[in-house]
Amino acid sequence: ALDPLSTSILMGGAAVAWQLLSPHSWLKCSLLECCNMKDTLNFSVLRMDLEQKVFGQHLAVQTVLRALGANVYSKRPKKPLVMSFHGWTGTGKSFVSRIIAENLYQLNIPRRRFVHHFSTVLHFPHASHVRLYKEQLQNWIQGNVSACPRSLFIFSEMDQMPHGLIDSILPFLGYHEEIDGVYYGKAIFLFLNNAGGDKITEIALDYWRRQKRREDIPLKELQSLMAEEIFSNTNSGFFRSQLIQKNLIDYFIPFLPLEYKHVRECVREELRLQGHIEDEDLMTEIALAMTDYPSEERLYSSKGCKTVASRVTL
Numbered sequence: 001a002l003d004p005l006s007t008s009i010l011m012g013g014a015a016v017a018w019q020l021l022s023p024h025s026w027l028k029c030s031l032l033e034c035c036n037m038k039d040t041l042n043f044s045v046l047r048m049d050l051e052q053k054v055f056g057q058h059l060a061v062q063t064v065l066r067a068l069g070a071n072v073y074s075k076r077p078k079k080p081l082v083m084s085f086h087g088w089t090g091t092g093k094s095f096v097s098r099i100i101a102e103n104l105y106q107l108n109i110p111r112r113r114f115v116h117h118f119s120t121v122l123h124f125p126h127a128s129h130v131r132l133y134k135e136q137l138q139n140w141i142q143g144n145v146s147a148c149p150r151s152l153f154i155f156s157e158m159d160q161m162p163h164g165l166i167d168s169i170l171p172f173l174g175y176h177e178e179i180d181g182v183y184y185g186k187a188i189f190l191f192l193n194n195a196g197g198d199k200i201t202e203i204a205l206d207y208w209r210r211q212k213r214r215e216d217i218p219l220k221e222l223q224s225l226m227a228e229e230i231f232s233n234t235n236s237g238f239f240r241s242q243l244i245q246k247n248l249i250d251y252f253i254p255f256l257p258l259e260y261k262h263v264r265e266c267v268r269e270e271l272r273l274q275g276h277i278e279d280e281d282l283m284t285e286i287a288l289a290m291t292d293y294p295s296e297e298r299l300y301s302s303k304g305c306k307t308v309a310s311r312v313t314l
Helices: 004-021 026-031 043-053 058-072 093-104 127-147 166-173 197-209 219-232 260-273 280-290 308-313
Strands: 081-087 115-119 152-156 188-193 251-255
Touching (some): 043 093, 058 081, 093 152, 115 127, 197 251, 219 251, 280 308
Parallel strands (some): 081 188, 115 152, 152 188
16 A cells, blocks of 8 residues: 555646646646647737837727637637738838737747748748649648647738749638638638738828828728739739638738838837837937938838837947
8 A cells, every 4th residue: 555645646646647648738738838729818918019019000900909809709710810911011010910929829928839930031932832832831731720720820921922822721711610620710820911012101191191190091991902902913922812812811901101200119119128218319310210201201111110120229
């Protein structure tokens, strides 16, 4: 017979072993990276991060929050959430996708095993290899969603993606209960595009010239124009894409060009991150230097906040 201490140790060891072997146990999720089937998105923290850290993008923030809320809090979404971000470089597309990734999984740290970032330039550099890329991409998505239904896939530099490649994932984005026994409704797909940025800026500039507020720009008008623009644009990864034809992209999200006041806020935040005091003169100097479009009005920053960090460092 075992003494009480040995019995306690044995029982404790068995409990720990069970927790580690159980695919979604709290202990395994704490010690190891695991996919927790129970959604852990802290929506209030996500909202605060987007509203306090993303400048000048009210349309994007509102739409992202609405879209994520509808998908994450649905017990069994009918299809994956698919969002396409459009706008000039430096307007916040990558930043917003990172905030989503950081808040989507528990423990307030990114679950890197379940956040998959595809860089077109890095992962799909050769147009002649499209057939191979299609097979690899399908296998990667199917395998990872099988392991974790709440998988996040981010595709950047979509404007440089070989034509036809993105349509290879079309079966995973539709209204299917399951495909080969795999349920895709909890997966999230984000596409990051510079394509459409000029059209968005054109509309924003037109509103400004007519003395209308950028807050009054209707989202539906921008979404419709973006869909048409990227579908017919040969420099878009969505050129004549079936994803658009079959209406599988749930949200075309515009990122407006950043004005002087927005760039100034970016400089303020970067000063804080680098441990500097708020220098009003420096903030003004950098923001004015970066506000360069159009050449006469100098209303917007053609690079958004892209080079703010390096300018603050210098």
